Amino acid sequence: MRNVGGIGENTLALWAEQVGITPNKVSQDRTGWDFLLEFPCSHQASLYNGQPLDRSPFPLRCFVQVKSTDKGSGKWHVKLTNWERLIKNPLPAFFLVLEFDSQDSCQRAFLVHVGEEYIRRVQKRLREHAQNAALHKKTLQFKYTPDDSLPSLDGRGLEDAILRHVGGKPEDYASRKIGLVNSVGYEGKTGRFQFTLSLPSYSNIDIQEYLVDFSIGLVPHLEVTSGEFKDVRFGIASQLPSLSFSQGGRLFVDHESAGSAAIRISTPDDKAELRIDTETYLPHGLGFKIDREYLKMRLAAPFFSVILRSFRDNAGKFHFDLPKPDVEYALKDIHTVAALILFLHDASKRYDHARFEVRFNSALLGTGTIPLTKPLDENIIRYATSIRSGWNLAKYFDIQHNLRLKPSELLRQYGQLLFMDPILGINPRWIKITFWSDADLRKDGKIFCVPIATNVVIGQHRVAVAVAILGHPSPTGQFTDDSREFEITTLDTKLCRKHLYNRSEGLRHPKQELIDSVIQEYENSADILIIDNF
Numbered sequence: 001m002r003n004v005g006g007i008g009e010n011t012l013a014l015w016a017e018q019v020g021i022t023p024n025k026v027s028q029d030r031t032g033w034d035f036l037l038e039f040p041c042s043h044q045a046s047l048y049n050g051q052p053l054d055r056s057p058f059p060l061r062c063f064v065q066v067k068s069t070d071k072g073s074g075k076w077h078v079k080l081t082n083w084e085r086l087i088k089n090p091l092p093a094f095f096l097v098l099e100f101d102s103q104d105s106c107q108r109a110f111l112v113h114v115g116e117e118y119i120r121r122v123q124k125r126l127r128e129h130a131q132n133a134a135l136h137k138k139t140l141q142f143k144y145t146p147d148d149s150l151p152s153l154d155g156r157g158l159e160d161a162i163l164r165h166v167g168g169k170p171e172d173y174a175s176r177k178i179g180l181v182n183s184v185g186y187e188g189k190t191g192r193f194q195f196t197l198s199l200p201s202y203s204n205i206d207i208q209e210y211l212v213d214f215s216i217g218l219v220p221h222l223e224v225t226s227g228e229f230k231d232v233r234f235g236i237a238s239q240l241p242s243l244s245f246s247q248g249g250r251l252f253v254d255h256e257s258a259g260s261a262a263i264r265i266s267t268p269d270d271k272a273e274l275r276i277d278t279e280t281y282l283p284h285g286l287g288f289k290i291d292r293e294y295l296k297m298r299l300a301a302p303f304f305s306v307i308l309r310s311f312r313d314n315a316g317k318f319h320f321d322l323p324k325p326d327v328e329y330a331l332k333d334i335h336t337v338a339a340l341i342l343f344l345h346d347a348s349k350r351y352d353h354a355r356f357e358v359r360f361n362s363a364l365l366g367t368g369t370i371p372l373t374k375p376l377d378e379n380i381i382r383y384a385t386s387i388r389s390g391w392n393l394a395k396y397f398d399i400q401h402n403l404r405l406k407p408s409e410l411l412r413q414y415g416q417l418l419f420m421d422p423i424l425g426i427n428p429r430w431i432k433i434t435f436w437s438d439a440d441l442r443k444d445g446k447i448f449c450v451p452i453a454t455n456v457v458i459g460q461h462r463v464a465v466a467v468a469i470l471g472h473p474s475p476t477g478q479f480t481d482d483s484r485e486f487e488i489t490t491l492d493t494k495l496c497r498k499h500l501y502n503r504s505e506g507l508r509h510p511k512q513e514l515i516d517s518v519i520q521e522y523e524n525s526a527d528i529l530i531i532d533n534f
Helices: 004-018 081-085 116-128 155-164 170-183 207-215 333-348 379-395 408-411 414-423 511-522
Strands: 022-025 035-038 061-069 073-080 093-099 110-111 139-142 190-197 222-233 242-245 250-252 259-266 273-281 298-301 305-308 316-320 355-361 363-371 432-437 448-458 460-473 476-477 484-490 492-503
Touching: 004 022, 004 061, 004 093, 004 222, 035 492, 073 081, 073 093, 081 093, 081 116, 081 139, 093 155, 093 408, 110 155, 116 139, 116 170, 116 222, 259 333, 259 476, 273 305, 273 333, 305 333, 305 355, 305 363, 316 333, 333 379, 379 408, 379 414, 379 448, 408 414, 408 448, 414 448, 414 460, 414 492, 432 460, 448 511, 460 484, 460 511, 492 511
Parallel strands: 061 093
Antiparallel strands: 022 035, 035 061, 073 139, 093 110, 190 222, 222 242, 222 250, 259 273, 259 355, 273 298, 298 305, 305 316, 355 363, 432 484, 448 460, 460 492, 476 484
Protein backbone atom coordinates (compact mmCIF):
# COMPACT_ATOMS: atom_id res chain seq x y z
CA MET A 1 0.00 0.00 0.00
CA ARG A 2 1.30 3.43 -0.96
CA ASN A 3 2.55 5.42 2.08
CA VAL A 4 2.29 8.97 0.77
CA GLY A 5 2.92 10.34 4.27
CA GLY A 6 6.28 8.61 4.49
CA ILE A 7 7.20 9.80 0.99
CA GLY A 8 6.42 13.37 2.05
CA GLU A 9 8.55 13.20 5.18
CA ASN A 10 11.45 11.74 3.18
CA THR A 11 11.06 14.56 0.65
CA LEU A 12 11.36 17.19 3.37
CA ALA A 13 14.41 15.47 4.85
CA LEU A 14 16.06 15.35 1.42
CA TRP A 15 15.39 19.01 0.67
CA ALA A 16 16.74 20.04 4.07
CA GLU A 17 19.96 18.09 3.57
CA GLN A 18 20.47 19.72 0.16
CA VAL A 19 21.01 23.16 1.80
CA GLY A 20 22.69 22.10 5.06
CA ILE A 21 19.58 22.27 7.25
CA THR A 22 19.37 19.58 9.93
CA PRO A 23 15.92 17.86 9.90
CA ASN A 24 15.19 16.52 13.42
CA LYS A 25 12.19 14.20 13.17
CA VAL A 26 9.92 13.76 16.19
CA SER A 27 9.72 10.18 17.39
CA GLN A 28 6.09 10.40 18.48
CA ASP A 29 3.86 12.92 16.68
CA ARG A 30 1.92 14.25 19.68
CA THR A 31 3.18 17.79 19.80
CA GLY A 32 1.82 19.23 16.55
CA TRP A 33 4.99 19.07 14.46
CA ASP A 34 6.89 16.46 12.49
CA PHE A 35 10.30 18.11 12.10
CA LEU A 36 12.42 20.65 13.94
CA LEU A 37 14.61 22.24 11.26
CA GLU A 38 17.92 23.75 12.42
CA PHE A 39 19.63 26.15 10.03
CA PRO A 40 23.40 26.54 10.01
CA CYS A 41 24.62 29.72 11.78
CA SER A 42 26.11 30.93 8.51
CA HIS A 43 22.60 31.96 7.42
CA GLN A 44 22.49 34.62 10.16
CA ALA A 45 26.15 35.66 10.13
CA SER A 46 25.53 38.58 7.77
CA LEU A 47 23.26 40.18 10.34
CA TYR A 48 26.14 40.38 12.81
CA ASN A 49 29.01 41.09 10.45
CA GLY A 50 32.05 42.32 12.34
CA GLN A 51 30.63 41.61 15.81
CA PRO A 52 32.68 39.70 18.44
CA LEU A 53 31.97 36.00 18.94
CA ASP A 54 29.90 36.58 22.08
CA ARG A 55 27.51 38.56 19.87
CA SER A 56 27.21 35.74 17.36
CA PRO A 57 23.73 35.13 15.93
CA PHE A 58 20.98 33.05 17.46
CA PRO A 59 20.58 29.94 15.28
CA LEU A 60 17.37 29.82 13.28
CA ARG A 61 15.12 26.91 14.15
CA CYS A 62 11.54 26.24 13.12
CA PHE A 63 8.80 23.62 13.39
CA VAL A 64 7.32 22.01 10.26
CA GLN A 65 4.36 19.69 10.02
CA VAL A 66 4.27 17.82 6.70
CA LYS A 67 0.95 17.21 4.97
CA SER A 68 1.29 14.88 1.95
CA THR A 69 -1.48 14.01 -0.48
CA ASP A 70 -2.17 12.55 -3.92
CA LYS A 71 -5.32 14.65 -4.24
CA GLY A 72 -4.90 18.34 -3.48
CA SER A 73 -7.94 19.88 -1.79
CA GLY A 74 -6.47 23.27 -0.88
CA LYS A 75 -7.28 22.83 2.81
CA TRP A 76 -6.50 20.68 5.85
CA HIS A 77 -8.11 20.20 9.26
CA VAL A 78 -5.73 20.21 12.24
CA LYS A 79 -6.51 19.37 15.86
CA LEU A 80 -6.91 22.42 18.08
CA THR A 81 -4.42 20.92 20.57
CA ASN A 82 -1.77 20.88 17.82
CA TRP A 83 -2.59 24.45 16.82
CA GLU A 84 -2.19 25.55 20.44
CA ARG A 85 1.28 24.04 20.68
CA LEU A 86 2.36 25.65 17.41
CA ILE A 87 1.26 29.19 18.29
CA LYS A 88 2.43 29.12 21.91
CA ASN A 89 6.01 28.28 21.05
CA PRO A 90 8.10 31.33 20.09
CA LEU A 91 9.79 29.43 17.23
CA PRO A 92 8.40 29.88 13.70
CA ALA A 93 5.92 27.15 12.69
CA PHE A 94 4.82 26.01 9.24
CA PHE A 95 2.68 23.49 7.43
CA LEU A 96 4.40 22.05 4.36
CA VAL A 97 1.80 20.64 1.96
CA LEU A 98 3.24 18.29 -0.67
CA GLU A 99 1.03 17.17 -3.57
CA PHE A 100 2.24 14.04 -5.44
CA ASP A 101 -0.65 13.28 -7.82
CA SER A 102 0.15 9.53 -7.37
CA GLN A 103 3.70 10.15 -8.65
CA ASP A 104 6.92 9.18 -6.90
CA SER A 105 8.15 12.79 -6.72
CA CYS A 106 6.46 15.93 -5.46
CA GLN A 107 4.52 17.81 -8.14
CA ARG A 108 3.58 20.91 -6.12
CA ALA A 109 4.64 22.24 -2.69
CA PHE A 110 3.06 24.90 -0.48
CA LEU A 111 4.42 26.44 2.73
CA VAL A 112 1.75 27.87 5.07
CA HIS A 113 3.09 30.13 7.81
CA VAL A 114 1.42 30.00 11.23
CA GLY A 115 1.47 33.79 11.47
CA GLU A 116 -0.80 36.52 12.84
CA GLU A 117 -3.95 35.39 11.02
CA TYR A 118 -3.77 31.86 12.43
CA ILE A 119 -2.60 33.02 15.88
CA ARG A 120 -5.70 35.21 16.06
CA ARG A 121 -8.04 32.42 14.87
CA VAL A 122 -6.59 29.85 17.26
CA GLN A 123 -6.69 32.16 20.27
CA LYS A 124 -10.32 33.02 19.52
CA ARG A 125 -11.29 29.34 19.25
CA LEU A 126 -9.52 28.61 22.52
CA ARG A 127 -11.42 31.46 24.22
CA GLU A 128 -14.72 30.14 22.84
CA HIS A 129 -14.29 26.73 24.50
CA ALA A 130 -14.63 25.93 28.18
CA GLN A 131 -11.50 25.21 30.17
CA ASN A 132 -12.24 21.49 30.35
CA ALA A 133 -13.34 21.13 26.73
CA ALA A 134 -12.00 18.14 24.77
CA LEU A 135 -9.75 20.21 22.51
CA HIS A 136 -8.27 17.11 20.86
CA LYS A 137 -11.71 16.54 19.36
CA LYS A 138 -11.89 20.08 17.96
CA THR A 139 -10.25 21.09 14.69
CA LEU A 140 -9.36 24.28 12.87
CA GLN A 141 -8.84 24.42 9.13
CA PHE A 142 -6.02 26.05 7.21
CA LYS A 143 -6.08 26.77 3.49
CA TYR A 144 -3.32 27.03 0.93
CA THR A 145 -3.30 28.78 -2.42
CA PRO A 146 -0.84 29.31 -5.30
CA ASP A 147 0.47 32.30 -3.33
CA ASP A 148 1.93 29.80 -0.83
CA SER A 149 3.82 27.83 -3.49
CA LEU A 150 7.54 27.17 -3.07
CA PRO A 151 9.61 29.00 -5.69
CA SER A 152 11.26 25.67 -6.59
CA LEU A 153 10.75 22.04 -5.63
CA ASP A 154 14.04 21.58 -3.81
CA GLY A 155 15.96 22.61 -0.71
CA ARG A 156 16.67 26.11 -2.03
CA GLY A 157 12.97 26.76 -2.58
CA LEU A 158 12.11 25.58 0.93
CA GLU A 159 14.90 27.61 2.50
CA ASP A 160 13.97 30.82 0.68
CA ALA A 161 10.31 30.50 1.65
CA ILE A 162 11.09 29.99 5.34
CA LEU A 163 13.55 32.90 5.47
CA ARG A 164 11.04 35.18 3.75
CA HIS A 165 8.50 34.59 6.51
CA VAL A 166 10.99 34.82 9.38
CA GLY A 167 12.82 37.91 8.12
CA GLY A 168 15.72 39.43 10.11
CA LYS A 169 16.90 38.06 13.42
CA PRO A 170 15.29 34.94 14.91
CA GLU A 171 15.08 36.58 18.34
CA ASP A 172 13.14 39.50 16.88
CA TYR A 173 10.70 37.09 15.27
CA ALA A 174 10.22 35.31 18.61
CA SER A 175 9.48 38.63 20.36
CA ARG A 176 6.92 39.56 17.72
CA LYS A 177 5.20 36.18 17.97
CA ILE A 178 5.02 36.26 21.76
CA GLY A 179 3.59 39.78 21.55
CA LEU A 180 0.89 38.64 19.12
CA VAL A 181 -0.05 35.62 21.21
CA ASN A 182 -0.49 37.85 24.26
CA SER A 183 -2.26 40.78 22.60
CA VAL A 184 -4.62 39.60 19.84
CA GLY A 185 -8.27 39.86 20.82
CA TYR A 186 -7.67 42.67 23.31
CA GLU A 187 -8.15 45.48 20.79
CA GLY A 188 -11.56 46.42 22.20
CA LYS A 189 -12.95 45.85 25.70
CA THR A 190 -10.46 43.93 27.85
CA GLY A 191 -12.42 43.32 31.02
CA ARG A 192 -15.84 43.11 32.64
CA PHE A 193 -16.32 44.32 36.19
CA GLN A 194 -19.44 43.28 38.08
CA PHE A 195 -19.97 44.78 41.52
CA THR A 196 -22.48 45.58 44.23
CA LEU A 197 -22.81 49.27 45.10
CA SER A 198 -23.46 50.99 48.37
CA LEU A 199 -25.38 54.13 47.38
CA PRO A 200 -25.19 57.48 49.22
CA SER A 201 -27.52 57.85 52.17
CA TYR A 202 -29.64 60.63 50.68
CA SER A 203 -32.93 59.48 49.20
CA ASN A 204 -34.45 59.54 45.72
CA ILE A 205 -31.14 58.85 43.97
CA ASP A 206 -31.45 57.81 40.34
CA ILE A 207 -29.01 54.92 39.91
CA GLN A 208 -28.64 55.34 36.14
CA GLU A 209 -27.84 59.04 36.39
CA TYR A 210 -25.51 58.37 39.31
CA LEU A 211 -23.50 55.87 37.24
CA VAL A 212 -23.43 58.21 34.23
CA ASP A 213 -22.10 60.97 36.48
CA PHE A 214 -19.42 58.59 37.73
CA SER A 215 -18.37 57.64 34.20
CA ILE A 216 -17.81 61.30 33.20
CA GLY A 217 -16.05 62.30 36.42
CA LEU A 218 -18.81 64.13 38.32
CA VAL A 219 -18.90 61.44 41.00
CA PRO A 220 -15.28 60.88 42.15
CA HIS A 221 -15.64 57.23 43.19
CA LEU A 222 -18.12 54.45 43.91
CA GLU A 223 -18.53 52.68 47.24
CA VAL A 224 -18.36 48.96 46.41
CA THR A 225 -19.30 46.16 48.82
CA SER A 226 -18.29 43.20 46.61
CA GLY A 227 -17.30 42.49 43.04
CA GLU A 228 -15.43 40.42 40.49
CA PHE A 229 -13.41 41.13 37.37
CA LYS A 230 -13.42 38.86 34.32
CA ASP A 231 -10.94 39.01 31.49
CA VAL A 232 -12.58 39.80 28.12
CA ARG A 233 -10.93 38.70 24.87
CA PHE A 234 -12.50 38.78 21.41
CA GLY A 235 -15.53 40.16 23.25
CA ILE A 236 -15.86 36.92 25.27
CA ALA A 237 -15.59 36.98 29.05
CA SER A 238 -13.65 34.28 30.86
CA GLN A 239 -15.76 31.76 32.81
CA LEU A 240 -13.92 32.33 36.08
CA PRO A 241 -13.01 35.77 37.49
CA SER A 242 -9.37 36.79 37.56
CA LEU A 243 -10.06 39.05 40.56
CA SER A 244 -12.83 38.99 43.16
CA PHE A 245 -13.47 40.47 46.58
CA SER A 246 -16.21 40.37 49.19
CA GLN A 247 -15.11 43.26 51.41
CA GLY A 248 -15.96 46.91 50.84
CA GLY A 249 -13.80 49.40 49.00
CA ARG A 250 -13.81 52.35 46.64
CA LEU A 251 -13.76 52.16 42.87
CA PHE A 252 -11.81 54.84 41.00
CA VAL A 253 -11.32 55.05 37.24
CA ASP A 254 -9.06 57.04 34.94
CA HIS A 255 -11.19 59.22 32.70
CA GLU A 256 -9.96 59.48 29.12
CA SER A 257 -10.84 62.54 27.07
CA ALA A 258 -12.82 62.02 23.88
CA GLY A 259 -11.09 65.06 22.39
CA SER A 260 -10.74 68.82 22.76
CA ALA A 261 -13.64 71.25 22.68
CA ALA A 262 -13.80 75.05 22.72
CA ILE A 263 -16.16 77.09 24.91
CA ARG A 264 -16.97 80.65 23.91
CA ILE A 265 -18.36 82.88 26.65
CA SER A 266 -19.73 86.25 25.56
CA THR A 267 -21.83 89.19 26.65
CA PRO A 268 -25.38 89.25 25.23
CA ASP A 269 -24.36 91.86 22.63
CA ASP A 270 -21.16 89.97 21.68
CA LYS A 271 -19.03 93.03 22.43
CA ALA A 272 -16.75 90.99 24.70
CA GLU A 273 -15.87 87.31 24.71
CA LEU A 274 -13.59 84.75 26.31
CA ARG A 275 -12.57 81.42 24.78
CA ILE A 276 -11.58 78.41 26.90
CA ASP A 277 -10.15 75.13 25.61
CA THR A 278 -11.47 72.06 27.40
CA GLU A 279 -11.36 68.27 27.30
CA THR A 280 -14.53 66.29 26.56
CA TYR A 281 -15.68 63.34 28.71
CA LEU A 282 -18.48 61.03 27.56
CA PRO A 283 -20.29 58.15 29.34
CA HIS A 284 -18.56 54.83 28.66
CA GLY A 285 -17.80 51.43 30.16
CA LEU A 286 -21.10 51.14 32.05
CA GLY A 287 -22.17 47.84 30.49
CA PHE A 288 -25.72 48.95 29.72
CA LYS A 289 -27.49 51.14 27.19
CA ILE A 290 -28.02 54.62 28.56
CA ASP A 291 -31.54 55.99 28.24
CA ARG A 292 -31.78 59.05 26.03
CA GLU A 293 -32.79 61.37 28.86
CA TYR A 294 -29.60 60.59 30.81
CA LEU A 295 -27.11 61.27 28.03
CA LYS A 296 -24.73 64.03 29.06
CA MET A 297 -21.13 65.10 28.63
CA ARG A 298 -18.63 66.99 30.75
CA LEU A 299 -16.30 69.59 29.28
CA ALA A 300 -13.54 70.42 31.69
CA ALA A 301 -10.50 72.61 32.19
CA PRO A 302 -8.73 73.06 35.53
CA PHE A 303 -11.21 74.52 38.08
CA PHE A 304 -13.91 74.86 35.41
CA SER A 305 -16.55 72.63 33.81
CA VAL A 306 -19.70 72.67 31.71
CA ILE A 307 -22.22 69.83 31.75
CA LEU A 308 -24.30 69.41 28.60
CA ARG A 309 -27.38 67.21 28.34
CA SER A 310 -27.50 66.06 24.74
CA PHE A 311 -31.27 66.14 24.21
CA ARG A 312 -32.36 69.15 26.22
CA ASP A 313 -32.52 72.71 24.92
CA ASN A 314 -30.39 75.25 26.77
CA ALA A 315 -29.43 72.48 29.21
CA GLY A 316 -25.85 73.51 29.92
CA LYS A 317 -24.73 73.68 33.54
CA PHE A 318 -21.79 75.96 34.22
CA HIS A 319 -19.44 75.64 37.23
CA PHE A 320 -16.06 76.95 38.39
CA ASP A 321 -13.98 76.84 41.59
CA LEU A 322 -11.31 79.09 43.07
CA PRO A 323 -7.80 77.68 43.46
CA LYS A 324 -6.84 77.38 47.12
CA PRO A 325 -4.43 80.18 48.09
CA ASP A 326 -1.81 78.09 49.89
CA VAL A 327 -1.74 75.07 47.54
CA GLU A 328 0.97 74.96 44.87
CA TYR A 329 -0.29 74.77 41.28
CA ALA A 330 1.07 75.05 37.78
CA LEU A 331 0.39 78.67 36.81
CA LYS A 332 -0.94 77.51 33.43
CA ASP A 333 -3.68 75.57 35.28
CA ILE A 334 -5.04 78.51 37.29
CA HIS A 335 -4.79 81.50 34.95
CA THR A 336 -7.83 80.48 32.85
CA VAL A 337 -10.24 80.46 35.78
CA ALA A 338 -8.82 83.84 36.88
CA ALA A 339 -9.54 85.26 33.42
CA LEU A 340 -13.06 83.78 33.60
CA ILE A 341 -13.76 85.39 36.99
CA LEU A 342 -12.62 88.80 35.76
CA PHE A 343 -14.64 88.47 32.54
CA LEU A 344 -17.84 87.65 34.46
CA HIS A 345 -17.17 90.43 36.96
CA ASP A 346 -16.81 93.03 34.22
CA ALA A 347 -19.89 91.70 32.40
CA SER A 348 -22.00 91.84 35.58
CA LYS A 349 -21.61 95.62 35.69
CA ARG A 350 -23.75 95.97 32.53
CA TYR A 351 -25.64 92.71 31.98
CA ASP A 352 -27.75 90.27 33.98
CA HIS A 353 -26.36 87.22 32.18
CA ALA A 354 -23.63 85.96 29.87
CA ARG A 355 -23.98 83.38 27.12
CA PHE A 356 -21.83 80.38 26.29
CA GLU A 357 -21.61 77.94 23.40
CA VAL A 358 -19.63 74.72 23.05
CA ARG A 359 -18.06 73.46 19.84
CA PHE A 360 -16.38 70.12 19.15
CA ASN A 361 -14.45 69.93 15.86
CA SER A 362 -16.23 73.17 14.91
CA ALA A 363 -19.67 71.55 15.33
CA LEU A 364 -22.03 73.25 17.80
CA LEU A 365 -22.73 70.90 20.73
CA GLY A 366 -24.82 73.13 22.95
CA THR A 367 -25.50 76.54 24.42
CA GLY A 368 -26.43 78.00 27.77
CA THR A 369 -26.57 81.09 29.92
CA ILE A 370 -24.70 82.18 33.04
CA PRO A 371 -26.73 84.32 35.46
CA LEU A 372 -24.91 87.49 36.59
CA THR A 373 -26.75 88.58 39.70
CA LYS A 374 -24.21 91.05 41.11
CA PRO A 375 -20.51 91.95 40.89
CA LEU A 376 -18.21 89.53 42.66
CA ASP A 377 -16.63 90.23 46.03
CA GLU A 378 -13.71 92.66 45.80
CA ASN A 379 -11.35 90.23 47.56
CA ILE A 380 -12.05 87.60 44.90
CA ILE A 381 -11.36 90.17 42.17
CA ARG A 382 -8.01 91.11 43.74
CA TYR A 383 -7.17 87.40 43.98
CA ALA A 384 -8.03 86.74 40.32
CA THR A 385 -6.28 89.92 39.15
CA SER A 386 -3.04 88.93 40.89
CA ILE A 387 -3.14 85.52 39.14
CA ARG A 388 -3.85 87.08 35.74
CA SER A 389 -1.07 89.66 36.18
CA GLY A 390 1.32 86.91 37.28
CA TRP A 391 0.45 84.96 34.11
CA ASN A 392 1.02 88.06 31.96
CA LEU A 393 4.41 88.64 33.56
CA ALA A 394 5.42 84.99 33.13
CA LYS A 395 4.44 85.05 29.44
CA TYR A 396 6.40 88.26 28.87
CA PHE A 397 9.57 86.57 30.15
CA ASP A 398 8.60 83.19 28.56
CA ILE A 399 8.75 81.29 31.85
CA GLN A 400 5.08 80.21 32.01
CA HIS A 401 5.46 76.63 30.78
CA ASN A 402 6.74 74.85 33.91
CA LEU A 403 6.09 77.55 36.49
CA ARG A 404 4.59 76.39 39.79
CA LEU A 405 3.55 78.61 42.68
CA LYS A 406 1.05 79.30 45.43
CA PRO A 407 -1.58 81.91 44.47
CA SER A 408 -1.16 83.60 47.87
CA GLU A 409 2.38 84.55 46.81
CA LEU A 410 0.97 86.55 43.91
CA LEU A 411 -1.75 88.13 46.06
CA ARG A 412 0.86 89.47 48.49
CA GLN A 413 2.49 91.25 45.54
CA TYR A 414 -0.77 92.58 44.11
CA GLY A 415 0.45 96.19 43.84
CA GLN A 416 3.72 95.38 42.11
CA LEU A 417 2.02 93.03 39.67
CA LEU A 418 -0.67 95.57 38.82
CA PHE A 419 2.06 98.13 38.16
CA MET A 420 3.92 95.70 35.90
CA ASP A 421 1.02 95.15 33.45
CA PRO A 422 1.08 98.52 31.63
CA ILE A 423 4.86 98.81 31.95
CA LEU A 424 5.28 95.58 29.97
CA GLY A 425 2.72 96.70 27.39
CA ILE A 426 -0.03 94.48 28.85
CA ASN A 427 -3.44 95.94 29.65
CA PRO A 428 -2.37 99.63 29.20
CA ARG A 429 -3.89 101.92 31.80
CA TRP A 430 -3.48 105.47 33.01
CA ILE A 431 -0.96 106.06 35.78
CA LYS A 432 -1.66 108.90 38.19
CA ILE A 433 1.02 110.39 40.47
CA THR A 434 0.20 113.16 43.00
CA PHE A 435 2.86 115.31 44.73
CA TRP A 436 3.39 118.70 46.39
CA SER A 437 5.83 121.38 45.28
CA ASP A 438 6.74 124.91 46.44
CA ALA A 439 7.55 125.95 42.86
CA ASP A 440 5.05 127.00 40.23
CA LEU A 441 5.62 124.17 37.75
CA ARG A 442 3.05 125.54 35.29
CA LYS A 443 5.56 128.08 33.98
CA ASP A 444 8.29 125.55 33.29
CA GLY A 445 6.42 123.34 30.80
CA LYS A 446 9.20 120.76 30.97
CA ILE A 447 8.36 117.05 30.99
CA PHE A 448 8.85 115.22 34.25
CA CYS A 449 10.44 111.80 34.68
CA VAL A 450 9.55 109.67 37.71
CA PRO A 451 12.10 106.81 38.07
CA ILE A 452 10.60 103.66 39.59
CA ALA A 453 12.30 100.38 40.50
CA THR A 454 10.52 97.29 41.74
CA ASN A 455 10.83 93.51 41.76
CA VAL A 456 8.46 90.55 41.87
CA VAL A 457 9.03 86.97 42.99
CA ILE A 458 7.11 84.54 40.77
CA GLY A 459 7.56 80.84 41.40
CA GLN A 460 11.23 79.97 41.23
CA HIS A 461 12.10 83.26 39.53
CA ARG A 462 12.65 86.90 40.46
CA VAL A 463 11.93 89.76 38.05
CA ALA A 464 13.41 93.24 38.55
CA VAL A 465 12.60 96.31 36.42
CA ALA A 466 13.58 99.97 36.15
CA VAL A 467 10.88 102.22 34.70
CA ALA A 468 10.53 105.85 33.64
CA ILE A 469 7.06 107.40 34.05
CA LEU A 470 6.86 110.50 31.83
CA GLY A 471 4.32 113.32 31.86
CA HIS A 472 3.50 116.95 32.50
CA PRO A 473 2.31 118.07 35.95
CA SER A 474 -1.02 119.83 36.39
CA PRO A 475 -2.25 121.59 39.54
CA THR A 476 -5.08 119.86 41.38
CA GLY A 477 -6.34 123.05 43.01
CA GLN A 478 -5.11 122.05 46.44
CA PHE A 479 -2.54 124.33 48.08
CA THR A 480 -1.13 125.67 51.32
CA ASP A 481 0.57 128.94 52.12
CA ASP A 482 3.89 127.79 50.68
CA SER A 483 3.18 124.81 48.38
CA ARG A 484 0.78 123.52 45.78
CA GLU A 485 -0.45 120.02 44.87
CA PHE A 486 0.20 118.68 41.37
CA GLU A 487 -0.64 115.48 39.54
CA ILE A 488 0.81 113.66 36.55
CA THR A 489 -1.71 111.53 34.66
CA THR A 490 -0.08 109.64 31.80
CA LEU A 491 0.07 106.59 29.61
CA ASP A 492 3.70 107.30 28.77
CA THR A 493 5.99 104.75 30.44
CA LYS A 494 9.37 103.43 29.35
CA LEU A 495 10.96 100.17 30.46
CA CYS A 496 14.62 101.06 30.92
CA ARG A 497 16.01 97.85 32.43
CA LYS A 498 14.68 94.36 33.10
CA HIS A 499 16.33 91.39 34.79
CA LEU A 500 15.29 87.76 35.32
CA TYR A 501 17.10 85.42 37.69
CA ASN A 502 16.53 82.66 40.22
CA ARG A 503 14.76 83.77 43.38
CA SER A 504 17.42 82.08 45.52
CA GLU A 505 20.00 84.57 44.21
CA GLY A 506 18.31 87.43 46.03
CA LEU A 507 18.14 90.93 44.52
CA ARG A 508 21.31 91.09 42.42
CA HIS A 509 20.52 94.64 41.22
CA PRO A 510 19.77 96.92 44.21
CA LYS A 511 16.81 99.26 43.94
CA GLN A 512 18.94 102.41 44.00
CA GLU A 513 21.12 101.10 41.19
CA LEU A 514 18.04 100.62 39.02
CA ILE A 515 16.68 104.10 39.86
CA ASP A 516 20.04 105.70 39.11
CA SER A 517 20.06 104.06 35.67
CA VAL A 518 16.77 105.80 34.84
CA ILE A 519 18.00 109.17 36.17
CA GLN A 520 21.16 108.89 34.08
CA GLU A 521 19.09 108.23 30.96
CA TYR A 522 16.67 111.18 31.42
CA GLU A 523 18.51 113.80 33.49
CA ASN A 524 19.32 115.94 30.44
CA SER A 525 15.84 115.83 28.89
CA ALA A 526 13.45 115.91 31.82
CA ASP A 527 13.01 117.11 35.37
CA ILE A 528 13.50 114.21 37.76
CA LEU A 529 10.85 113.61 40.39
CA ILE A 530 11.80 111.14 43.14
CA ILE A 531 8.96 109.41 44.97
CA ASP A 532 9.80 107.74 48.24
CA ASN A 533 8.29 104.48 49.51
CA PHE A 534 6.92 103.28 46.18
